[in-house]
Amino acid sequence: MRIPEKLERGDEIRIIAPSRSASILSEEGVQIAKEQLENLGFVVSFGKHVFEKDLQNSTSIQQRVEDLHEAFADKHVKGILTVIGGFNSNELLPYIDYELLKENPKIFCGYSDITAIGTAISTQCGFVTYSGPHFSSFQMKKAQEYQTHFFKQCLMQEEPFELKPSEQWSDDAWYLDQENRVFEKTVWKMYNEGTASGELWGGNLCTLNLLQGTKYMPSVGNAILFIEDDEMTIPETFARDVTSLLQNAQSIKALVIGRFQRASKMTEEQLLFILDKHPLLKEIPVLYDVDFGHTQPMFTFPLGGEAQVDAVNGLLKLMRF
Structure with a gap:
C-alpha cells in the first residue's frame, strides 16, 4: 500500500463534500475552521459544489464526483478534507475514475460516512487514506489541541509514533x-x-x-x-x-x-x-x-x-x- 506525500506548511488543502454539503454549517463555523487550518500553515480552497444542497442537504452524484476528481487532478492541491459525514458517500463509488486518483495519490481525510469512500479509494487505488477530522471538526475550540496534534502527527510526518x-x-x-x-x-x-x-x-x-x-x-x-x-x-x-x-x-x-x-x-x-x-x-x-x-x-x-x-x-x- 503506497503512502501519499505528507503535508507541509504552505500546502493547499481542498475541501470537498462527498456526503453532506457545507450548507449545514454556519458562516461563522466555516470561517473558524478555515482560520484554524490556515493557522497550521495551510492554504484552504473549496470545491465548486461544496455549498450547494438538495433535499437531503447533499448534492448530485455528478457534482460530488466532479469536485472529487478536480481535487485529485489539481497539481496544486496536496491534501483533501471532507466537509462532514452523512449517509450517502457510497453512492459515488461506481462513478469514480480510480485511474485518475491512482495517478495522483494524495492525502484524503474524513470519518463517519466517509469510511465508505476512503476505503474504496484505498482498495481500488492502492494508497492509504485517513480516518480523522473533517473540515467541520476544526470549528471545535475546546479539545482541539489533541485532535490537531495527532492530525499533524499522522499527516505531516513519517516517523512511527x-x-x-x-x-x-x-x-x-x-x-x-x-x-x-x-x-x-x-x-x-x-x-x-x-x-x-x-x-x-x-x-x-x-x-x-x-x-x-x-x-x-x-x-x-x-x-x-x-x-x-x-x-x-x-x-x-x-x-x-x-x-x-x-x-x-x-x-x-x-x-x-x-x-x-x-x-x-x-x-x-x-x-x-x-x-x-x-x-x-x-x-x-x-x-x-x-x-x-x-x-x-x-x-x-x-x-x-x-x-x-x-x-x-x-x-x-x-x-x-
Missing part, C-alpha cells in the same frame, strides 16, 4: 455551544490482553459493512480492525454489525473499539456482553473506549496502513501511515 489517550473527553453538542461543555476523564480499557501488529482497516462500522459483497471491501482477514459507531446505533444493531464483520474476516489480529456516544445506550455491561459472545475475541488483543469516532477529541489513523496494538499496557502505535 504512539497514539496516546486524551486527558478528557466529551459527548456534548459542541457545535451548538462551544463554551458550556462537559468533560470526563479518559480511560482506554482492555477487554482481552495481548499484542499484535499488522495492516489496519476500519472506521465507522455500519458504513464499512455497506461495502461487504462489493469490490470496494478490503480483505480484513488477519488485519487489525479499528471500529466505531455513532448515536444512531444501539447495542442490538452494533452486535449484529460487529458479528457480520467478524464473519467476513473469519480471523483478525486485534480489535480496537472507539468510544460510544451516550445516545447509543451502549453501556459497558452491554459492550462486554456483546464481546463475550465471540470466542475469537478471547484469543486476540481487544481495546475499547479509545479516542476515535463520534466523541471528542479524536486521533487520526490510516486505512491500509500498519499498526501495533499492545493490550497489555494499553498502547497503540502507528508504524506505516
